[in-house]
Every structure is written in structure tokens, then in C-alpha cells.
Amino acid sequence: AQSVTQLGSHVSVSEGALVLLRCNYSSSVPPYLFWYVQYPNQGLQLLLKYTTGATLVKGINGFEAEFKKSETSFHLTKPSAHMSDAAEYFCAVSPSGGANSKLTFGKGITLSVRP
């Protein structure tokens, strides 16, 4: 079975500061990895994903994440936070290969950005 751990439920940063949201996964085989963002009263939006190839992946809005197999991690970073980044962020995994790509999500982290 696959699982995702996102430590902590809330992160607060100052505008312009580095954003680091941690994600670790457990899977018997390397899965596909994702970060989703949910803005207040909106649906889930895919930020970025890792399936194969380059382990450093870039997503929308200046976010990027690095897949580290040895650490079973897929941490999300952004060099400089913007007020509009305030949202809830979910790390997720799905089986690699096969048609059924059901997602297993972490508990989510709420990001606050202070002016």
C-alpha cells in the first residue's frame, strides 16, 4: 500500500521568503508523485508532477520539487513567497503504470504568507 506523510498542518512565511513544504512517501515501487494546490473555496489544481525522467520538476507559479528516491521524498519549494501563494497544498502519489491512477493524498499543509 502507498502512503504519504506531510509533517505539520500549517506553515507561515513572510512575503519574499523561501517556501519549503515537506513530503515523504511510502511505496513498494517508485510511484508517480504530485503536488496539488487548493485555494480557498476552489477545486484542486495540479502544481507539478514527477513520473519519469529528470528528478527536479518545475511547476506553475514558480514552484518546483525534487524527487529523491534514497530519501523517499518529494519536497516542494519556491524561492520567494507571494501573498497569492496562501492556500492548502497536498502531496499525492499514484501507482506508476496501469490505467488506474487513483491518488493517495497526504493530510495537506496550509501555507500562510505574512506581508
Next chain:
Amino acid sequence: GAGVSQSPSNKVTEKGKDVELRCDPISGHTALYWYRQSLGQGLEFLIYFQGNSAPDKSGLPSDRFSAERTGGSVSTLTIQRTQQEDSAVYLCASSSLAGGGYNEQFFGPGTRLTVL
């Protein structure tokens, strides 16, 4: 083009009543997923449909929950004899299966269910 739509956007019901939640996937998407987002459990997979294959029901929490997908398009999630712990946002997602590799799931806005 149109995204995934869900109806109703909000549903308030009394404990013990049955409810039906509807999902209209993106046209041409053959895969459809239901998830539930609740305060206590986070985001959980419920059920997966793909074409005419038997659905993956492994995430349904109890036999009060069922889902159908008629004509390979619209899906309905039914909760019978609702309980207060069923209160959550129910999310639907769809994806195509064109080509190999991963096909992105596109999520609808969700239906917020409140059981009084």
C-alpha cells in the same frame, strides 16, 4: 472547453436520508474518480471507473455508498441512510487514457454535503 462539473454544489440533508451526487466529466475522458475530503480524514479515494471495466470500489467506506456511471459519461454517487460522519466535500475527477504514461486528473469543484 468545459471542465468537470458537479451538482449540487451544496447539499444539506437530515440524518437517515438518501442523497445523490452527480458528476459530469470532461467530454471524451474515459476514466472517472470519486474522492472525499473531510476534516478528520483528509482526501480519500472512493471509487474509480474506466470504460466498461469493473469499477475499483476499494475506497468506499461502507455498503451505504454506491456509484454508477451510465453510458460511460455521467456518474452518480449515492449515499443511503446518511450519517453525520458522511459530512464532507465530495470531489470528482476525470482523465483521458490517451497514450501511455500518466494522464492528469482534472478535478471538479466538489459537492459540499452536510448531514444534520
